[in-house]
Amino acid sequence: MSQHDHAHEDSAAIAHHHDIHSELPSDPALRVKALESLLTEKGLVDPATVDAWVETYESRIGPRNGAKVVAKAWVDPDYKRRLLSDATKAIGELDMLGNQGQHMVALVNTPEIHNLVVCTLCSCYPLPVLGLPPVWYKSAPYRSRAVLDPRGVLKEFGLELPEHVKIRVWDSTAEVRYLVVPERPAGTERLSEEQLAALVTRDSMIGVAKVKA
Amino acid sequence: MNSIHDMGGMHGLGAVRAEPNEPPFHEKWEGRAGGIVEVMTFPENFPGDRFRYLRETLRPDLYLTQSYYEQWLYVAEQILLEAGMISAEELRDGRAGPSAAKRNDAMRADAVWGFLHDRAHTGRKLAEGPRFAIGQRVRARNMQPDGHTRLPRYARGKTGIVTRHHGGHVLPDAHAHWQGPAPQHLYTVRFTARELWGEAANPRDRVNLDLWESYLEPA
Numbered sequence: 051m052s053q054h055d056h057a058h059e060d061s062a063a064i065a066h067h068h069d070i071h072s073e074l075p076s077d078p079a080l081r082v083k084a085l086e087s088l089l090t091e092k093g094l095v096d097p098a099t100v101d102a103w104v105e106t107y108e109s110r111i112g113p114r115n116g117a118k119v120v121a122k123a124w125v126d127p128d129y130k131r132r133l134l135s136d137a138t139k140a141i142g143e144l145d146m147l148g149n150q151g152q153h154m155v156a157l158v159n160t161p162e163i164h165n166l167v168v169c170t171l172c173s174c175y176p177l178p179v180l181g182l183p184p185v186w187y188k189s190a191p192y193r194s195r196a197v198l199d200p201r202g203v204l205k206e207f208g209l210e211l212p213e214h215v216k217i218r219v220w221d222s223t224a225e226v227r228y229l230v231v232p233e234r235p236a237g238t239e240r241l242s243e244e245q246l247a248a249l250v251t252r253d254s255m256i257g258v259a260k261v262k263a
Numbered sequence: 264m265n266s267i268h269d270m271g272g273m274h275g276l277g278a279v280r281a282e283p284n285e286p287p288f289h290e291k292w293e294g295r296a297g298g299i300v301e302v303m304t305f306p307e308n309f310p311g312d313r314f315r316y317l318r319e320t321l322r323p324d325l326y327l328t329q330s331y332y333e334q335w336l337y338v339a340e341q342i343l344l345e346a347g348m349i350s351a352e353e354l355r356d357g358r359a360g361p362s363a364a365k366r367n368d369a370m371r372a373d374a375v376w377g378f379l380h381d382r383a384h385t386g387r388k389l390a391e392g393p394r395f396a397i398g399q400r401v402r403a404r405n406m407q408p409d410g411h412t413r414l415p416r417y418a419r420g421k422t423g424i425v426t427r428h429h430g431g432h433v434l435p436d437a438h439a440h441w442q443g444p445a446p447q448h449l450y451t452v453r454f455t456a457r458e459l460w461g462e463a464a465n466p467r468d469r470v471n472l473d474l475w476e477s478y479l480e481p482a
């Protein structure tokens with residue numbers, strides 16, 4: 051059977067299940083409660099493991115990770131060189147790899163070049179360095195327009211770039227995940243690496259904001 | 264498949280609304296849904312790409328109106344239903360059927376960190392070298408597969424330049440349909456905004472996509 055026929059049969063089989071989804075509670079809180087109790091009863095989920103997953107993304111994996119990478123690249127030219135030539139390895143030095151961060155590429159913003167990351171097809175995001183994506187990143191307005199009208203989208207974030215700045219949009223269509231290294235703001239020469247990391251925002255590492263001193 | 268998920272370049276979906284100091288989860292159920300989908304027992308050898316494919320099979324009206332984690336719930340239900348790990352009746356009742364066996368191999372809480380940290384990657388060694396060289400002009404094929412693909416419609420038929428070679432990677436188009444990893448060379452291809460969107464686009468702007476070898480032809 052060809053790949054085409056196979057996909058066709060596959061979609062027919064999926065459509066077969068569609069009715070059942072519509073019979074489930076429309077309140078997602080009830081729907082998830084029913085699913086969790088069913089899966090727990092069948093031994094397919096341990097609720098304590100769900101707790102641990104939630105806790106991990108609430109407190110252990112988030113944009114503070116990426117901010118450390120950026121601050122290190124700002125203060126350590128050797129690290130920046132390593133980050134640009136092999137981001138996966140350089141981020142691995144800080145033990146920040148893992149799910150949805152196995153193939154990393156770092157993009158450096160400069161006064162002339164502005165990088166912006168999107169996933170038009172779903173919501174791919176570098177989880178180990180940025181944590182879970184914000185709602186706007188997963189939303190239809192951002193996914194539809196970041197590639198077509200990046201300057202308009204940036205304006206909605208309050209960032210108006212001069213005409214001469216070159217915009218580079220990165221659509222995350224494969225398993226490569228992109229981390230933007232924003233420009234280091236002026237007037238931060240005396241700050242420590244740790245103080246610099248505190249300035250770096252999630253939005254600046256997606257490319258929709260600049261870092262402010 | 265040419266459905267609503269492939270929304271790059273669409274108009275009419277509104278302005279981007281960012282929320283200051285957004286929490287990881289807005290409501291408790293979102294965390295439960297996200298966690299269940301990640302740590303539940305999956306069918307054996309479940310291909311990760313199928314997760315994305317199943318989300319694409321959500322009815323377009325629901326895709327646009329359901330929140331992200333509601334869509335994840337749909338995917339979780341669908342994965343378990345099609346593997347026969349739960350039945351439609353069980354899902355409707357929220358209770359295991361009378362004859363259901365209980366498994367005892369669910370992921371434990373102390374395994375979560377390792378599970379997230381040590382996840383397998385999609386890079387694969389290939390015996391054959393890459394067909395395209397860095398700097399080469401390539402055209403994204405005009406193809407309309409009704410299954411899963413990672414070639415967005417807005418790039419099909421457009422010409423760009425190969426800027427990076429990422430080695431071999433599992434091909435989602437095959438993997439999502441249980442047809443094995445079928446790895447191919449993966450490239451970053453840079454398109455000018457004008458090539459994609461016409462003369463009104465800023466001549467300085469570029470859009471980069473990661474594309475598998477079979478998505479491309481020499482230009």
